[in-house]
Each structure stands twice: as structure tokens, then as C-alpha cells.
Amino acid sequence: MQRREFITLVGAAAVVRPVTVRAQPASRRSVGVLIPVPADSASAQAYLAAFLQRLAELGWTDGRNIRIDIRWAAANMDEIRRFAAELVALAPDVILTGATSLATLRQVTRTVPIVFVLVVDPVGSAHVDTLSRPGGNATGFMQFEYSLSGKWVELLKEVAPNVTRAAVLRDAATSAGVGQFAVIQAVAPSMGMEISAISVNDTTEIEQRVAAFARASNGGLIVTASALSVVHLSVIVELAARHKLPAIYFERYFATAGGLMSFGADFVDQYRHAAGYVDRILRGEKPADLPVQAPTRYQLIVNLKTARVLGLTVSPTLLARADEVIE
Numbered sequence: 001m002q003r004r005e006f007i008t009l010v011g012a013a014a015v016v017r018p019v020t021v022r023a024q025p026a027s028r029r030s031v032g033v034l035i036p037v038p039a040d041s042a043s044a045q046a047y048l049a050a051f052l053q054r055l056a057e058l059g060w061t062d063g064r065n066i067r068i069d070i071r072w073a074a075a076n077m078d079e080i081r082r083f084a085a086e087l088v089a090l091a092p093d094v095i096l097t098g099a100t101s102l103a104t105l106r107q108v109t110r111t112v113p114i115v116f117v118l119v120v121d122p123v124g125s126a127h128v129d130t131l132s133r134p135g136g137n138a139t140g141f142m143q144f145e146y147s148l149s150g151k152w153v154e155l156l157k158e159v160a161p162n163v164t165r166a167a168v169l170r171d172a173a174t175s176a177g178v179g180q181f182a183v184i185q186a187v188a189p190s191m192g193m194e195i196s197a198i199s200v201n202d203t204t205e206i207e208q209r210v211a212a213f214a215r216a217s218n219g220g221l222i223v224t225a226s227a228l229s230v231v232h233l234s235v236i237v238e239l240a241a242r243h244k245l246p247a248i249y250f251e252r253y254f255a256t257a258g259g260l261m262s263f264g265a266d267f268v269d270q271y272r273h274a275a276g277y278v279d280r281i282l283r284g285e286k287p288a289d290l291p292v293q294a295p296t297r298y299q300l301i302v303n304l305k306t307a308r309v310l311g312l313t314v315s316p317t318l319l320a321r322a323d324e325v326i327e
Contacts, residue, residue, distance in 0.1 A: 029060070029282050030067040032087035036080055036100035036227045039072035043230065043253035047117075047271040051096065054275035060282070073101060074231060084108045094281045096274055099143065099176065100227035102127055106138060113287045115277045116140035117270045120176035120225065122292055131292040139287040140277065141270045142294045143225055148264070149180040150187035152222050152248045155263055155300075157191045160246035160312055163220035165194045167213045167245075169206070169236060171226035172199060180224040200228040203235055214243035221247035223254065225264065233257060246310055255301040255326060260310065265295035299323045 033051075037044045048070070052062070062068040069090055071083035084105045087095055094113040097105050102116045106127065120143050122128045129135035131142075156163060168184055171177040181197060188195045198209040213219055221240055223229055229236065229250070237259045240247040248261045255262040277290055303326040307314050319325055 028065060028067055030069065030090065030092040031055075031060075031278060031282075032090060032092040032095040033068060033070040034073065034080070034083055034087055034095060034097040034101045034105060035071070036073045036098050037230045038074040041230060041233075043233075043251065043267070044072075046253075047267055050268045051271040051275045054272040055278065058275065058279040060279065066282075077104070080104050081108075088112055094278050096278060098227065100174070102138070106136075110137055112137060113281045114138040114140070115274050115281065115287070117274050118143040118225075118265075118267060120144065120146065121179060124179075125175050128292055131294075133288070134290065134292055135288050137287055139290045139292055141273055142292060143176075143270075144265050144295060144298075146179045146183050148298075149183035149224065151263060152224075152250070153184055153187045153191050153193060155261060155318075156220050156222060156246060156248045157193065158318060159248075159261055159302075159307070159314055160220055160310075162218050163246055164192060164218040165196070165213075165216065166220045166222050167196050167198050167210065168222045168224060169198050169200050169229060170224045171201070171228045172197065173201070174226060177224060177226055184222060184224075200226060200232055200236075203232060206232060206235060207239060210239045210243060210245075214245055219243075219245055221245050223247060223249045223259075225250040241306070241309070244310055246312060252299055252301045252324070255303045255324075258303065258306055260303055260306045260312075262299070262301045264298065266297040266299050269297050270295065301326065 035044055060066045069087060071087060073079040073083050080101045081104055085108055088109045094115060096115050098117055099119045102119060105114060114137055116138060117140055127138050168181055170181050185195050199205055223236055233254060237254060237257050241258060246260050249259050250264040251267060252262050300322045301324045302314055302322045305326060
């Protein structure tokens with residue numbers, strides 16, 4: 001079986017899993033999973049499949065020696081609060097969660113171990129004391145350091161030299177959204193680029209603001225990391241194509257969905273590493289003693305088909321640096 005087929009099968013099984021709690025032997029361990037994006041997100045399904053596959057490799061199989069309870073919250077705070085309370089009430093041995101749901105989950109419990117993924121600034125957000133010694137009930141994996149945001153400006157300018165204005169799509173309600181925008185603002189003048197912000201909270205607002213931005217020439221988009229960006233992935237990619245705006249994204253699934261380019265951490269790799277931390281906690285280690293880790297793998301994805309539609313010529317140098325080129 002091909003890896004892609006395996007991911008599809010495992011991901012599909014996760015979607016249809018009932019949310020009711022079954023009686024389990026007392027010796028069986030349990031893991032909660034709270035994912036703050038829609039269940040039909042292809043990227044999130046791939047991440048979950050990688051997590052489950054790695055757990056199985058480490059000896060943990062759902063229904064045999066472990067129970068895995070999964071909740072999808074679609075970046076909706078009411079759902080996140082409800083599902084966080086539900087999972088904690090199940091008294092799991094450990095909970096896996098993402099950036100948007102981490103703060104809510106830690107409001108619900110300071111005792112249940114938590115492994116997080118894709119968190120931009122865990123120290124600044126007060127989720128951990130330090131990266132080397134988290135100190136509380138949470139540890140995990142950073143999405144990237146804020147300095148990476150400047151690289152998006154540089155790459156957008158490299159692939160589309162005529163871009164002199166960039167709209168930054170961000171979630172301003174999060175510290176990560178503020179931090180990413182600040183770095184982009186700092187780097188943009190050196191690239192000869194003016195910056196403006198567009199909120200990703202509402203589909204209608206995104207459509208109206210991008211359409212207004214596109215009325216002037218030489219524009220481009222920078223889509224920063226947030227759960228809401230993932231929720232609106234299809235809308236954002238379609239708007240960039242409709243208005244012929246060169247765009248760079250933080251995650252590869254935007255590029256595979258038709259976006260021009262993405263640069264960021266390998267999220268599948270993070271979920272696999274998260275399974276390793278879950279395994280260590282299930283075997284007795286404490287989150288307070290497991291250091292928060294930064295990404296070790298970054299991916300540059302270039303969609304040549306989209307570049308041709310936009311009339312852009314991607315340099316051989318940039319293509320040589322790309323980890324994946326979509327023809």
C-alpha cells in the first residue's frame with residue numbers, strides 16, 4: 001500500500017470515529033486529540049494519520065492497548081471550549097492539541113499532560129516557563145520562530161519582482177498573528193514593499209478586502225500561520241487566482257491546492273515527533289521535563305503551473321532550492 005493511500009485510510013477512520021465513550025479495560029491507556037480545524041481538512045487528516053502511524057510504530061494501537069478520542073473544532077472557540085472540557089472529563093493520560101486550542105485546554109486543566117504542535121511562541125504565550133524546562137503540564141513543538149516571517153517577504157519578492165505592495169492575511173486576535181505581522185513590517189521596506197493587513201476571521205471580509213486590495217497594481221499576498229487561514233484555505237487560494245495575485249503561504253497544502261508558493265516547517269514531521277512525546281509520557285515521563293523543540297525540517301514548495309498562469313518565470317536557482325515543484 002502506498003503511503004498516500006495509508007494516510008487516506010487512517011484519516012478517514014479518524015473522521016467517522018464516534019464520539020461516545022466505550023467501556024475499556026482498566027489497564028488500557030487513553031489519549032485525547034483536539035484539532036482546531038475542520039475534520040474535512042486534507043492537511044489535518046494527513047497530520048493525524050502521521051501521528052497515529054507513528055504511535056502504532058511505537059507499540060500503541062487504538063482499540064487494543066490504547067483508546068484515542070478525537071475532536072475536531074474548526075477553529076471555533078465555542079467548540080474548542082466544549083471539546084476541551086469533554087476530553088479532560090474523560091481523564092486521558094495525555095492530550096495532543098494544536099496552537100489555537102492550547103490556551104483553552106490549559107484553562108481547563110493544569111494537571112492532565114498536554115503535548116502541543118505548531119505553536120509559534122510558547123514562552124511568550126505563557127504556555128511554558130522556558131523551552132528547555134517547560135515546568136508545567138504542557139510541552140511540545142514550535143511551529144517556527146518569528147524571524148521566519150521575514151523569509152516570506154524575501155521569497156515573494158524573488159518569485160515576483162514587480163510586487164511592491166503586499167496584503168498580509170493574519171489572525172490579529174492571537175499573539176502569533178501580531179508577531180508575524182511585526183516581522184513582516186520590519187523586513188518589507190528593505191524589499192521595496194508596502195504592507196497592509198487583512199483579517200482572516202470572516203470569509204466575506206476576506207473576499208471584500210482582497211478584492212479592494214487587488215484594484216491597484218503590483219500587489220501580492222502573504223498568508224501567515226493560523227488555524228483560521230487553514231479554515232479559509234480554499235477561499236484564499238481561489239481569491240489569489242481570481243485577482244492574479246502572487247502569494248506565498250506558510251504551509252505546503254496551500255501550494256498543492258493551487259497556491260503559488262509555500263515555505264514553512266514540515267507539519268507532518270511535527271505530528272510524528274509529537275507521537276514520540278506522547279509515547280514517552282505514556283511510559284512515565286513528565287511534560288515538565290521534556291524540552292520544547294523547534295522544527296528541524298523546513299519545506300519550500302513551488303507550484304510552476306500557477307506561476308505560468310500568473311505570467312511569472314521562476315528562476316532555476318529558486319527551483320533548485322525547492323523541496324517540491326508542482327508541474
